[in-house]
Amino acid sequence: MISSDPLGAVYASRSSARVLNGVCVLLVGLAVLAIWGADLALYPVDPWQELDRIGQGLLLPRWDEPVVLLQAVGQTVAFALLAVAISVPLGLLLSMFFHRRMVRVLCASVRSVHELFWGLIFMQLYGLSATTGLLAILVPFTGVFAKVFAEMFEQQSRDPLLTLAPRLNSLKRHLYTDVPQAWPALVSYTRYRFECALRSSAILGFIGLPTLGFHLETAFKQGQYAEAGALLWAFLLLIASIRFWVRPRLIPVYLLLAVWLLPETAGFSNGGYFWQFISQDIWPVALREGDLSGALDWYGYMLSEQVWPGLVQTLLLTQIALVLTGVIILLAYPLATQSMAGTFMRWPGRFLLLVLRSTPEMMLAFVFMLLCGPSGLPAVMALALHNGGLIAFLVANASDAEYGSRLSRPDDPKGLLRYAYIETPRRFPAMLAFLFYRWEVILRESAIMGILGIATLGFYIDSAFEEIRYDRAFLLIAVTALLNVLVDSLSRRLRRLAQTEPSRQQEMSCLKME
Amino acid sequence: MSRPSVLFQLSDQSLAYGDHRVLDSISLKIHRGEKVALLGPSGAGKTTLLHLLYRQQPEQVALQPQSGGLVDLLSVYQNIFIGGLDRVGTLPALWNLLRPLAGHRRAIGALVQTLGLEDKLWQSVDRLSGGQRQRVAIGRALYRQQPVFLGDEPVSSIDPLQAELLLEHLLAQHETAVVSLHNRQLALNHFQRIIVMRDGRICCDAPASELSEQCLDAWYQQADASSSADPVSAPDEWALAQS
Amino acid sequence: MSFVRRMMALVLLALPAWAQAESFVFTAIPDADESRLQQRFGKVADYLTEQLGVEVKYIPVKSYAAAITAFRNNQVQLAWFGGLSGVQARRLVPGSEALAQGYEDQFFKSYIIANTRTGLAPSDSLSDALKGKTFTFGSKGSTSGRLMPEFYLREHFGAAPEAIFGRVGFSGDHSRTIAQVQAGAYEVGAVNYAVWEKELEEGKIDPSKVTVIWTTPTYPDYQWTVRGDVDAHFGAGFKEKVRAALLEMKAPDLLASFPRQSFVPASNDDYGPIEATARAIGLLDD
Structure with missing residues (x-):
């Protein structure tokens, strides 16, 4: 009933800087420790021929079939x-x-599975179809929306509730x-998540949906960099122009168009192997046949050969990537702010952040691997640049929203002093909170390390799907989900400890400016 | 039963936040049918007391919190409608967000005439003045249609003439009422019983007929003296009462 | 809660799970050049439509795993599989049958390639100098990019690749493997010989930077596999009609999509060695 507790606030504020510093030192310390254990090596390479071709492709993009490109763009938008549109009401x-626990x-467990893996799971049930693509995005997104919306509701004034009849059902009350x-x-x-959904939708092309990622992956994989460049540019343009084409009034029209644009499902009629999938495929043979000792052997093998080593590598890399992400944010965000880069000079900075957050990590990882050889290093760099670009963008927006306000x-x-004395201290708590939010994302994205020969959990999950061993995939996904639930609750605790819950209102109002 | 039943009862109730005592051994009985005014300087513990009373009988009470509890983006109509949500099924309540239900539209249309808000019915409340917002909050309390009204300075931002009329209306519509006020004259004119609070204690609980404005003023002056001596004269109402 | 449940059911029901009229669907992932799949294999679909007298459609997939899933779910009835993926698919769909393979697939082989800076020289046998190098396979489910090279590596060194090499990666694609070894990102790699020859011809490979150091013995690879129940769906003798249509595919522009010079008959038994190999290295459970 009591809305504020001034004395409590006084006690907390006295030491909040110290608590923040403590949390940061802890994280950096863990990351430094992780460097000893993680698989980071530098190999001599000779990448210039390949990098030259990549550079040329990006500068001189080429695409011969405009219809195919348009179709891919259309379907990317349609899926997203x-x-x-479906996951928002469900999340609400x-x-x-x-x-309820x-x-x-x-929600935490559906969030914890990467869209690509959801795609692979639903593909077993619905074939290569529009349903698969939609579910692969909307299932994890529903979990995210539910969590974030619930947090937003928590921050609202409780007063209106007191004026309601006490036993109203939740739906009416909310x-x-x-x-x-x-x-x-x-x-x-929701606007911000739509951008994320566009990325997810594009990336689902990697497993066969007809979105931009389908052609992008092929072109990139086969070294057709001019084509890859064209697709990447198209995707960047699509994201950069969101604010021009997403208009509330047009959304119903877009939705109808989207339904119409969804790809037809060829030759799929039997409803999949849903029952067989959940009752047989995802369980080890020994368990299905009631052979307990065999099942124990199987679990023992998985635990010692895949789960444990995968878990260790995943955590080590995630920790380093997390801290490096923080460094990137601190370096990059001023480039995109009005107050430090200037009204016009911030545009190159904003463009850089757009490129970083929109380029699939897999491609960043590939380029870095060419530069420093296969190890955890390119993976960490790719994850840090991608996520750092994303958060720096949010932080820069928050700064711009405040620029010229009271x-x-x-x-x-001005300049460096402003950076050190005004902007960074003001942004730091929110930045840290975003970083904690991204923690679980970084964890999920460690699945891209397969090309680098780093055996994270994601690597083993990918292998299990490739080898059509759904029992393994299921166990590994369950472990990943559990890990994610743990990290999620840990990061929530750290956020509370540091009192760094960003005022979402603030975050969101800056997003609106974008 | 010759005497009406007891509705609210507190015996030796104390409440503290950390070292800060908000209510200090309050004992109180309020019977059905009573109209009670709650007076006292800011920070005396009136709001906390009202919330305590609310928790005793949430099923029969229409509470009007100090903030009004309005929902900014909703129109005056919807804000008042919220008071009657328990009388509407889930689906009609959903539908009402898109198209107001005819019956409620008529009832609320009549209600806003009493409130003097008929030309604002479809405006969102964030565009209203403080006084107008408070009238919407009164509208919601009335639309709850409960026997008991608990109001935390329900008419503080309304001009004096209209405040008196609306207070009268509120009291007429509810069998029992406990209302915190700043205006001593209003309290004396419209209530049978007056409770004065200071520093989390009840320092006076008497029938209105036995009190005069002068004797009420005395309580306030003592309080003002103590508050001006207090260096932390924060706007927060709890900050004052640390003695 | 019941309201929530109803809403969920409604939303899930409304999802588009459009079923198409019965048509014969196939998929194919060529070992080289996966671009413009729809256009290239659309022509093959047209050819088959003409030969079989039913509507034939092509759907593009991204990976062997996706092709196997589609085959198992009966989303596709005919697929151009790699050696290993064909074995996996036929295990999952009893009654399915290998119909034809490419002429080249009778004696397919893989190359082990190395960056020239390693100093590794071409040889008739695997050299011990490979130990401790960084090594990349192609895609995890590839026969020529993983299964057979891994088998011969294990046979020669008596150890798993992870134990032989300093690091083992999966590039995901033969072209990637070549690019990575050429750039020195990985020192050694395993690659499909046909892709290597093609890229060499196209001038994408700089022989001063990357070279073939060993060639595997030959093995059977890509093949057409059809589901066992097609006769029931499309009429008796349909399977044989499909086989005949595939064997009679002579037009160079159709064959270039695979790319193969022609198709020759094949049977499940031809892939016994592949299955045994997959078992031997633990890619298939018993």
């Missing part, structure tokens, strides 16, 4: 739009029941109080 519904665990109260935040977060003073310092 429909998936978001789940967020209303987020106080079961709902929280369910729809008339929390939802309208949080509406601006919900809308801008918080700024004419006697504020």
Whole structure:
């Protein structure tokens, strides 16, 4: 009933800088320790011929079939739009029941599986079809929306609830109080997630959906860099222009168009092997046949040969990547702000951040592997640049939103001093919180390390699907999900400890400016 | 039963946040049918007391918190409608967000006339003035249609003439009412019983007929003296009462 | 909660799971050049439509695993598989049958290639100098890029690749393997010989930087595999009609898509060695 506790706030604020520093030192310390254990090696390479071809391809993009390109762009948007349109209401519904542990665990576990793996799972059930693509995006997104929406609701004033009848059902209560109260935040977060959905949709092309990623992966894989360049540029343009073409009034039209644009499903009629998949395929043979000792052997083998080593490598790389991401943010965000780079000079910075966050990590990892050979190093660099670019973009937006507001003073310092004394201290708590949010994303994305010969959990999951061993895939995915639930709760605790929960309202209002 | 039943009862109730005592051994009985005014300087513990009372009988109470509890993006109509949500099924309530239900539209249309808001019915409340917002909050409390009204300074931002009329209306529509006020005259004119609080204690609990404005003022002056001596004269209402 | 459940059911039902009218569907992943699949194999579909008298469609897939899944789910009835993926698919779909293989697939082989800076020289046998080098396979499910090279490496060194080499990666594609070894990102790699020859011809390979150091013995690779139940769906004798149509595919532009000079008959038994190899290195469970 009591809305504030001033004394508590006084105690907390006295030491919040110290707590923040403590958390950072802990994270950096862990990362330094991880460097000893992680697989980071530098190999002599001679990449210039290949890099030259990549550079030329990017500068001189070429694409001969405009229709195919348009179709791919259209379908990328269609999958993203429909998936978001379905997952937002579902996430909203789940967020209303987020106080139940079961709902929280369910959401954390669907979030923890990478879209690509969802795609592979649904492909077993729905074939290569529009349903597979939609579900692969909307299932994890529903989990994300539920969590974030629930957090937004938590931040709303409790007063309206007191004026309601005490035993209203959750749906009515939320729809008339929390939802309208949080509406601006919900809308801008959804906008931001739409950009993420476009990325996911494009990347699902890697496993066969007819989106941009389908052609991009082929072209890149086969060294047709001019084509790859054209597709990458098309994708960057698509993302950069979101604010020009996403208009609330046009959304119904877009949705209809999207349904129409969804690819036809060729030759799929039997509804898949759903039952067989969940009752047989995902369990080891020994277990299905009731051979307990055989099953134990199997689990023992998996645990010692794949789960444990995978877990260790995943955690080590994630930790290093996390800290490196922080460094990248601190280096990159001022380049894109009005207050430090200037009204015009921030555009190159913003462009750089756009490129970093929109280029699939797999491609970044490949380029870095050419530069320093196969090891954890290119993986860490790719993850850090991609995620650092994304968070730096959010942080720069927050800075721009404040620029010229009542918080700024004419006697504020400029340049480096401004960076050190005004901007960074102000952005730091929110930045740290974003970083914690991305932690689980970085964990998931470690699946890209296969090309680098680094056996993370994602590597083993990918192998299991390739070898049609769904029992292994299922076990490994379950372990990943569990790890994610743990990391999620740990990062929530750290956020609370450091009191770095960013005012989402603020984050979102800056997103709206974009 | 010759005497009406007891509705709210507190015996030796204390409440503290850390070292800070908000309520200090409060004992209180309020019967059905009573109209009670709650007076006292900011930070005396009135809001906390009202919330405690609310928790005793949430099923019968229409509470009007100090902030009003309005939902900014919703229209005046929807904000008042919220008071009647328990009388509507889930699906009609959903539908009502898109198209107002005819019956409620009529009832609320009549209600806003009493409130003097008829031309604002479809405006979102974030565009309203403080007084208008408070009238919407009163509308919601009335639309709850409960026997008991608990109001935390429900008419503080409304001009005096209209404040008096609306307070009268609120009291007429509810069998029992406990209302915190700043305006001593209003309390004396419209309530049978007056409770004065200071520093988390009840320092006076008497029938209105036995009190006068002068004797009420005395309580406030003592309080003002103590608050001006207090270096932390923060706007937060809890900050004052640390003695 | 019941309301929530109803909503979920509604949404899931409304998802488009459009079933198409019964047509004969096939898929194919060529070992080289995966671009413009739809256009290139659309022509093959047209040819088969003409020969078989039913509508034939092509769907492009990205990986052997996806092709196997589609085959198992009966989303495709005919597939151009690699040696290993064909074995895996036929295990999952009882009654399915290898119909034809490429002429070249009767005696397919893989190359072990090395960056010239390693100083590794071409040889008739695997050299011990390979030990401790960094090594990349192609895709995890590839016969020529993984299965057979891994088999011969294990046979020669008596150890798993991870124990032989300093690092083992999976490039995901033969072209990638070549590019990575050429750039020195990996020192040694295993590659499909046909892709190597093609890229060499196209001038994508700089012989001063990367060279073939060993060639595997030959083995059977790509083949057409058809589901066992097609006769029931498309009429008796359909399977044989498909086989005949494949063997009679002579037009160079059709064959260039695979790329093969012609197709010759094949049977499940031809792939016994592949299956045994896959078992031997633990890629297939018993």
